[in-house]
Amino acid sequence: MGTPGDNPSAPRRDLPPSPVLGPVGERVPDVERIAVLRANALGDFIFILPALEALRAAYPAAELVLLGAPWHAKLWRDRPGPVDRVLVVPPAPGIREPAPGEEPAAMADFLAAARTERFDLALQVHGGGANSNPVVAGLGARVTAGLRADDAPPLDRWLRYVYYQHEVIRALEVVALVGAPATTITPALAVTDADRAEAGRVLGAPARPRVALHPGATDNRRRWLPDRFGAVARTLAGDGYEVLVTGTPAEQETVDAVVAAAGVPVSPQVGTLSLGGLAACYQGCALVISNDTGPLHLAAAVGAATVGVYWVGNLINGATPLRARHRPIASWTTHCPVCGVDCTPGIYPHRPGDGECPHRDSFVADVPVIEVVEAARELLAVRPAGR
Structure with a gap:
């Protein structure tokens, strides 16, 4: 825990240990309303669910307000869980990109309106804090807490941002600063009856157990090749499973390539489901196979078994540590496959190489199909569907 002038990495011997993680800071008295800033992508939000649960347990009478994006407000409408309300924060550098068709809004106006909410606590679990800490400080809360990189201003209580740390644990350490010990390290998202009804209308009743493949990802460097996904689809369809291939409208070309590579009947689902409907779809699947992207983490949070294809650095920060129903498959590539540049010095500046690569x-791409198939069959209990 840090305050201006403190060494945030120094151990605090006066703080009690947490039953799950420690140490735990002092609880703030008389808290009626808490703001939590996390306005980025789907997987990023899934990672903070245990932290939100910890806050709910520590401050059961307080209103928990997520400062997020429009999609957060839509997802959290009428959904049970730790979030009471979503306050949509305006697009801003380092905060979030504008949604399609979204009208611009001034951050100063947003903060002025937010100050009338009279937040008691405001927490930043959004990143290093260069852009987000001023937003959290601008809310006017009695106590602020969050992450702080070297280029970020301090909050009242802060934890140094160190890049390689699992995102779930990172967020849990932040809420522990305000006296909210971890109650779980496993993200969980409720699926509603409305979600299931939507999935049923779109997908129909399954004729066979379903497996979903999600071959997209915002960053192309995280994408396993479509022909590899196609080979997996062909194998699992041959094993007797109904294979779905999910994607966003921006991923239509990738989904089409997987369907073509499969060479057998599969069911493409591109933009056919809302986020809640997709959650219900995944919950109804025997297995979800995906790149390291939001839908993979959504699938795990609703109880699906998963096989995830990860770059090793992302595996450190995002892969679930659980193995009863999850298998992360890692690539250990560290040099650009096009120009050979070592891409690690951006995180490790004292190592040789400039780390700058435009590709x-x-x-x-080096992850073999057989590794994914073997992991899938193991989680599917090896026995082909329907036999």
């Missing part, structure tokens, strides 16, 4: 070719 965005896949860093996980």
Whole structure:
């Protein structure tokens, strides 16, 4: 825990240990309303669910307000869980990109309106804090807490941002600063009856157990190749499973390539489901196979078994540590497959190489199909569906 002038990495011997993680800071008295800033992508939000649960347990009478994006407000409408309300934060550098068709809004106006909410606590679990800490400080809360990189201003209580740390644990350490010990390290998202009804309308009743493949990802370097996904689809369809291939409208070309590579009937689902409907779809699947992207983490959070294809650095920060129903498959590539530049010095500046590379070719293309198939069959209990 840090305050201006403190060494945030120094151990605090006066703080009690947490039953799950420690140490735990002092709880703030008389808290009626808490703001939590996390306005980025789907997987990023899934990672903070245990931290939100910890806050709910520590401050059960307080209103928990997520400062997020429009999609957060839509997802959290009428959904049970730790979030009471979503306050949509305006697009801003380092905060979030504008949604399609979204009208611009001034951050100063947003903060002025937010100050009338009279937040008691405001927490930043959004990143290093260069852009986000001023937003959290601008809310006017009695106590602020969050992450702080070297280029970020301090909050009242802060934890140094160190890049390689699992995102779930990172967020849990932040909420522990305000006296909210971890109650779980496993993200969980409720699926509603409305979600299931939507999935049923779109997908129909399954004739066979379903497996979903999600071959997209915002960063092309995280994408396993479509022909590899196609080979997996062909194998699992041959084993007797109904294979779905999910994607966003921006991923239509990738989904089409997987369907073509499969060479057998599969069911493409591109933009056919809302996020809640997709959650229900995954919950109803025997297995979800995906790149390291939001839908993979959504699938795990709703209880699906998963096989994830990861670049090793992302595996450190995002892969679940659980193995009863999850298998992360890692690529150990560290040099650009096009120009050979070592791409690690951006994180490790004292190592040789400049780390600057303009290419965005896949860093996980070397993962063999057989590794994914073996992991899938193990989680599917090896026995082909329907036999």
